[in-house]
Amino acid sequence: MAWTLSARLMSGEAASVRIPPDSLIEDLRKLAQIELKKSLKAVTSSTTVLDPSSTIQAAGLKDGDEVGVITAPKTKLRAHKFGFGFAAIMPDGTVEVWGHDLFLGNSRFDEAEQKDVLDVFLTETAVAALRADGTVITCGSATDGGDSSSVKDLLKGIIHVEATQSAFAALRADGTVVCWGSPSSGGDCGSVQNLLADVRRIYKSRSAFAAVTGSGAVITWGDADCGGDSSSVKDLLADVREISATMSAFAAVTAKGAVISWGCSEEGGDSSLVQQKLRGVSRVAASKRAFAAIRNDGSVVTWGDPEHGGDSTGVHERLMGVRSITASKAAFAATTVQCTIDATETGLNMAVKTGVVTWGDPDKGGQSGAASDQLVDVRQIACTGYAFAALRSDGRVVVWGSARHGGDASAVQEDLVDVKELYASQSSFAALRGDGRVITWGHEDDGCDDPQLQKELVNIEQVCASKLSLAAVRSDGELVTWGDPEYGGHRTVDLSSRILPSPF
Template sequence: MLADGSVVTWGDPHWGGDSSQVKNQLARVQQIQATEEAFAAILEDGSVVTWGDSDWGADSSQVEAQLARVKCIQATHFAFAAIRLDGSVVTWGIPDYGGDSSQVQEQLVGVQKIQATRAGAFAAILADGSVVTWGNAEGGGDSSQVRAQLVGVQQIQATRAGAFAAILADGSVVTWGHPYFGGDSSQVREQLVRVRQIQAADRALAAILEDGSVVTWGDPSWGGDSSQVREQLARVQQIQATAQAFAAIMDNGSVVTWGESSGGGYSRQVQEQLVRVQQIQASAYAFAAILDTGSVVTWGNPEYGGDSSQVRAQLVGVQQIQATDRAFAALLEDGSVVTWGHPYYGGDSSQIQTQLDRV
């Protein structure tokens, strides 16, 4: 999104990189959301414009009349769910993976927030703190076994592989979905008290407690086991995740990582540079940290954004970083953009660089 509310796209043309057919409609854009192969943009008037692969959510023609007064959109890999100003929900995309909410439509009243697994399930928090789920049952769409526990829900987080974790008003946590990928938290249930925030990788979850300590569960190899760094995880302020690893920012600006080493869990080579870290962003396989100086430190899979050496000199005065699965884009203080990572996934913006000078 540019400053004037117009949109510039690049990358695989079939998966949303080519927005030429809807370019004239993309004015005064407020928010953009994405499935695996399509985009949905909310305009200033609350209408929605979609583009990309028609089967994966780019074709919203069947619900076009309902897409009015939309305030927020969430997405699985396969489908979109839009919350309207009146708290109702409109869904489209692949039906079995979240695009069809007809079986729970009457329950979707007063919806406050929606969270999604990439595996094809949605979870909506209603105004009374209860939860409604739909989509792929194995990916978190079936919450019947824990429905009675889902009372006073404050926040929901989701793993991409198919599990949800809900923080209740008393700081306890309820999980459901694929048991190995975070849906089963029974081994750490007694530790999950006074939880203030949860972050998710593809197959694991990490909860920050009120005292700044961290509890993890899910696939051990992909961040579910943090035992080797447990003593270092004190006074944690924020956690970010790739598909396979976690990175925690401490209150002194240092960083602790764990999980699959090739996916960002190993940061020893840049550890001395990770001081006074303000913010961390993640692609699926690499991390990028913004320091208080406005410079950037990256690590993880080199091909997918972990190596920013070719653009290091340009990464000055960085204000914000965003990521695709395998590439990064940094917004500088002068409004220009610097990209790196896999060129096919957005790491090469050379063809539209002149348009990225007024973002």
Template structure:
């Protein structure tokens, strides 16, 4: 049968009979969770490799134009704000949705027939990495869909692409970084170009800024200063020892090798952590973000939260359940869910974004091994 589901549909309301397996992709770009959320279309990958879509036609909910290509072999689906791109088992890509926002890839179709291994999206454009290390882009030129200015640098050697809402950053095998797209969103990295010629191992994004970890443990930032692009206030703490960076819509949090955490960017989005600073000086092993706040797991299994109280930055309602044994934390746009060692789940934050799990509480008391 069929039924409509939304981000607010409780799992208990779904009839998932034995043998039925679906993966639902809620339309969102790679910058989702960092300031934009669109709940107007879905794409579901079924166990047989087919894809089913529904929701707003102009947002990718109508895939009838490419339906014959989605009957089998689909392995991954990615989204911009108004379109989807599916990678098939043969390495080809199928796109649909609003044409100028990534739904129409006809201009680069010959390059998407085979060999694609990763797709990443801004709000209105896609970038695909091929097995030969080249990058193919399409969609809104202003949001990264036109990479002609850096095309010679994207013909080989690209190993990772990261996005903000309007720009892409690609890491090459030699450790250099190439950026393009909206300059205000990090597409222009000229101010830090000398620091991005070698040694970069990872790049992360907020809505409008990037942060790169280098092999020596230092961090380089660029993009909108108010969204994490300016880390000068904490620069002395980012010269070495950084092992992980996580972003919200407007702030970054970096874990250092000594277990301490450094934050910068929009205070409202978790960039200012003085209220919990004494708890972040050591022992932190993981940091996860929603749109406006962070949650850190410590080595003793406790959880520390900060940022926008409404989005999960205030976990006081479940504090007794977060003092020990937490092994994983996952965030939506406005809520967190934590798995404990006994397989139970604790949730907090905005109720309609998953912070209230009371409807399925009986199913979350034990046996949970992963949340995504």
């Protein structure tokens, strides 16, 4: 049974949203965005920003409650993590798109249609823009999702879009799904269309989709070798609450904490060797070819390609009190918290020790080596394809992994202070400081050490990464990009003329 919640802006404008109580706060944000016809950043209670991954009921809300909603920044940047370009949503509701010729092809957004855009979603070479009226427009490579003409009449009432490497799947407010793009990558869901009802969330691997319904059932389609065929575990896929994916396999966590996997067996699709250990699992992380499951007791179970982190036996005894796991292409990094209590003559002394445990390919981030002693009080870990960067609570940054991919920050270490957020392409890092400066380091071909770039990366409000490039928006409206020019790098554009004044 759906609840009715009131979503209110700071201006006082409000809208009613009908949504099941077991939906996520993120789903509430998306529906409120459609009702208010404004791009929204977050949902708040009377005292705090609500966790987007929490369910509405778990967040303490009740039927009939009012929540606050915060509008998104002036300009929003979007990219596919393995994509060939970027999209920028402007305050006037239009979209700027740039990158490799493959990214755009001969396609551009129709100027008459690209208005009131709330969000943008990308395959590797195509763009889908969600408008305030719930419709979707597309551009880019026609075969990879840039041409949605065959389903145009169905793209109504859309609340969210997911993308594989070359296909889109759009979730409608009524729980049905519309697909387009490369059929081999999930662009054709005709064989399961009658099953795609009451869908709550859609997940993706490289070339397949998995949809979870309100009852916890799972429907899959796309490349069978990438998890598009789940028939072998169909009877086990019940009461599913979350799904993770490597490039070619899925792992589903049930409400009881069991894990069901399918897809390419070498990339995590076969968990039979550790199945008895996969109990009481809270969440699952994925590298390119392996999975790591965090259990409720803080221990970790791994499976998949050993060279990509599927074998953690070498650090098994240290994987206790694990709170989160970050994965690069070939390695994992787990943050741990452990408490020790010592008896003394004056009583009991309790000490809390935090740290980071790594495993996987030692040359690609699986061995933190000399950096291990510095990995304390870590609050964020980011990764390129083959290196990690950890942000500590004191604003300092610690790096390890392939030096060519950001594992060596010695040239900028003195500037890595008061860092608030880390970002990463597959080859370079960017650190946003409290003073608005961005510090860059990584692959020699990305131009991170360009003095002119460092002069431009000031008063930054947000950063975004594609496969081999990064982009940042300054407070004056200027867009600065760097990295591989064929992936959207090396382009500076003045967007200030399109920045609208704040209504508040």
